[in-house]
Amino acid sequence: MTPDAVPAASAGGDFTEPTLDYWQELHREVPARFSPAPPHRFGYPVRLPDGRVLVLPLRAVPPGERAVASLIANQASYAVVSALAGHMADLARGLGAGLVVGLPTLGLAFAAGVAERLGQPRYVPLGYSRKFWYRDDLSEPVVSLTSPEPGKRLRIDPNLLPLLQGRRVVVVDDAISTGATALAAIRLLGRLGIELAGVVVAMKQTRRWEAALAALAAEGRVVPPVRAVFAGPQFERRAEGWWPVEGTLAPLP
Numbered sequence: 187m188t189p190d191a192v193p194a195a196s197a198g199g200d201f202t203e204p205t206l207d208y209w210q211e212l213h214r215e216v217p218a219r220f221s222p223a224p225p226h227r228f229g230y231p232v233r234l235p236d237g238r239v240l241v242l243p244l245r246a247v248p249p250g251e252r253a254v255a256s257l258i259a260n261q262a263s264y265a266v267v268s269a270l271a272g273h274m275a276d277l278a279r280g281l282g283a284g285l286v287v288g289l290p291t292l293g294l295a296f297a298a299g300v301a302e303r304l305g306q307p308r309y310v311p312l313g314y315s316r317k318f319w320y321r322d323d324l325s326e327p328v329v330s331l332t333s334p335e336p337g338k339r340l341r342i343d344p345n346l347l348p349l350l351q352g353r354r355v356v357v358v359d360d361a362i363s364t365g366a367t368a369l370a371a372i373r374l375l376g377r378l379g380i381e382l383a384g385v386v387v388a389m390k391q392t393r394r395w396e397a398a399l400a401a402l403a404a405e406g407r408v409v410p411p412v413r414a415v416f417a418g419p420q421f422e423r424r425a426e427g428w429w430p431v432e433g434t435l436a437p438l439p
């Protein structure tokens with residue numbers, strides 16, 4: 187079925203649809219149902235460094251006139267997670283980090299695979315939940331695009347601090363969107379005196395995150411490089427489907 191044959195009514199007329207299958211496999215070419223060029227309907231194909239194609243579902247952002255391509259890593263197949271972790275490890279390898287720090291929640295789907303491919307025996311996970319032995323001074327506030335509730339804080343288990351001391355680390359996440367989670371991690375690790383080599387993600391989702399890192403630079407802080415396997419722009423809805431908004435597609439890597 188070609189994109190033109192997909193009835194908009196099947197998704198309420200906004201060219202999105204509930205799905206769990208788009209990102210479950212990799213393709214040699216863009217599947218016939220989807221278009222490699224705009225207008226995009228329902229899915230957005232991205233090409234990985236090895237040439238294979240991953241189709242991401244398009245999710246409308248409230249109030250519904252804009253959309254983004256979405257990757258829900260803990261709902262993806264092992265094959266896709268493994269392939270992305272391999273590419274992320276390639277990006278991280280040149281940063282010279284001796285330890286991977288994984289960001290919650292979806293970044294933890296990749297952190298172990300990246301660390302293993304870098305020859306590291308383990309990684310350090312950050313989290314949102316507060317165990318009774320945690321310390322509030324080892325946390326930073328964070329508000330993300332997909333989890334906007336107030337009061338959420340990025341935390342580290344104090345028992346993991348010895349693993350970080352004197353180490354050069356790379357932060358791993360599934361995506362960078364607003365930059366809020368990455369910014370919280372940078373601030374937290376900075377307060378702990380940890381040297382940050384860079385941030386490695388599967389996807390750069392639009393370029394909104396650049397403002398957060400620019401604010402960090404304005405404070406006189408060192409801004410780490412951000413590397414990604416693929417990128418997706420913001421989209422605007424038109425009568426025939428979703429079109430990329432000019433200037434919102436981040437450069438790679």
